[in-house]
Amino acid sequence: MGFNTSLGLGGSYSLASMPSPTVSDNNYIDFTATATAGWAQQYLPELYEQEIERYGNRSISGFLQMVGAEMPMESDQVVWSEQNRLHIAYKSSGAADGADSIQLVGTSGTCSLGTNLTNSLRVGNTVIITDTATGLKTLKCYVSQTSGTATGGNNTNFTVLPYTQTDLSGGDGTAVVFSDNEQINVFVYGSEFAKGSASMVGELKPQFQQYNNRPIIIKDHFKISGSDTAQIGWIESSDEAGNVGYSWYLKSAGETRMRFEDYLETSMVEAVKGVPGASTVDSTIADAGDSFGSEGLFAAIETRGNVFEDLASLADFDLVLKNLDKQGAIEENMLYVNRSLALTIDDMVAGLNSNYQGGASFGVFENSADMALNLGFSGFRRGSYDFYKSDWKYLNDAAARGGFGDVSGCLIPAGTSSVYDQSLGKNIARPFLHVRYRASQTDDRRMKSWVTGSVGSASYIGDDIMEVHYLSERCLVVQGANNFVMLKES
Secondary structure (H helix, E strand, O other): OOOOHHHOOOOOOOHHHOOOOOOOOOOEOOOOOHHHHHHHHHHOOOHHHHOOOOOOOOOOOOHHHHHOEEEEEOOOOEEEEEEOOOOOEEOOOOOOOOOOOEEEEOOOOEEEEOOOOOOOOOOOEEEEEEEOOOOOOEEEEEEEEEEEOOOOOOOEEEEEEEOOOOOOOOOOOOOOOOOOOOEEEEEEEEEOOOOOOOOOOOOOOOOEEEEEEOOEEEEEEEEEEOOHHHHOEEEEEEOOOOOEEEEEEOHHHHHHHHHHHHHHHHHHHHOOEOOOOOOHHHHHHOOOOOOOEOOOHHHHHHHHOEEEEOOOOHHHHHHHHHHHHHOOOOOEEEEEEOHHHHHHHHHHHOOOOOOOHHHOOOHHHOOOHHHHHHOOOEEEEEOOEEEEEEEOHHHHOOOOHHHOOOEEEEEEEOOEEEEEEOOOOEEEEEEOEEEEEEEOOOOEOOOEEEEEEOOOOOEOOOOOEEEEEEEEEEEEEEOOHHHOEEEEOO
């Protein structure tokens, strides 16, 4: 790779006639990065004549940079706690084993909680019971008694008395008839006590669900022989402070860095936790008994969030909204979708508001529609929700997820949620989606890059080579995954 001598750098000369530039880990230019892209066009225009980027901008990173934040961590894992729902409701699973079900015992009003359910009902509670099968049978009742059973661990019985009839079985001629062993749903809507009665017995304590994730170490490197480094193009450049020096450019090293930056994102999206002793990866990566792998975005949503298949119409989209109502009802949400789903959504909402923007508040973008558009987002409003839609290149690229076609998009809540941080020992506000990277006063492992080998000032390792190394140690934190939606094709 030679110089373009028409750039005013002087007449014909060789590298030997120049001030001796040295290769180090801080004087190379990545011409694939946005900040330095102008160098390739201004000083090395022949690059575009020699090699055409037939696939355009091949980078697929940028999703997490837009959606989340990055924060340091000092331990082997990040632990956080999320508070459970405020109100009490039991919904029978309908499973054959009845472990997650509430079942009527006879027709006297006695109900039995499944073994996986913990009783939070107290005498005096007023409840609504409905049948699980149809949801059409509804009665409002009073909880008159709670008692444990002899078997089943958490098995607990409670007795309900209907307000508007004397018998759950409809023996008094009423229309609402529940049968023996019928599965029901229960919702506590309040309480009622007699005049002068004692206080309610028992109390409800906040319930937390604890989650954790661990960082993974991601690496890559590029190697070139010492002889071939003579083909490096050196460029005299200056920084903002006016300091002048020589930087070097090697296209393959730049591509390695660009690919590595993509891996930083795709690893956070696709990573899964390993099970020690249940995978052959265990003996290769992890120490005995240690965990390995990490929980990525897709795994978190499929495990703790919501999955919707075949979004094809406005009616389908409304079903997604109805499910959001049942969760945290976060008003502002980001939609990252592939091309096919983007066009489907365009068709769905075309008539809702003028070119989207008229109906959205753009609170995430400081109420600026121009800012949203400049970042590649289109906004629209449906019900009480604002949505900001953007193409996700990762789902379009045929060499990435776009080649599979199973995932068509993700709905990600905007803003922050309050969680209990185990290391800090207090409640803090964190973005629903963010990256934690390993860092301390000794070493920052967010994105490391260094050069080794026999070339220039690089650390000599005995071989006549130059190696550019990349490393990061990080994990993804998905808070309140119940507010996330993965959109899939069946």
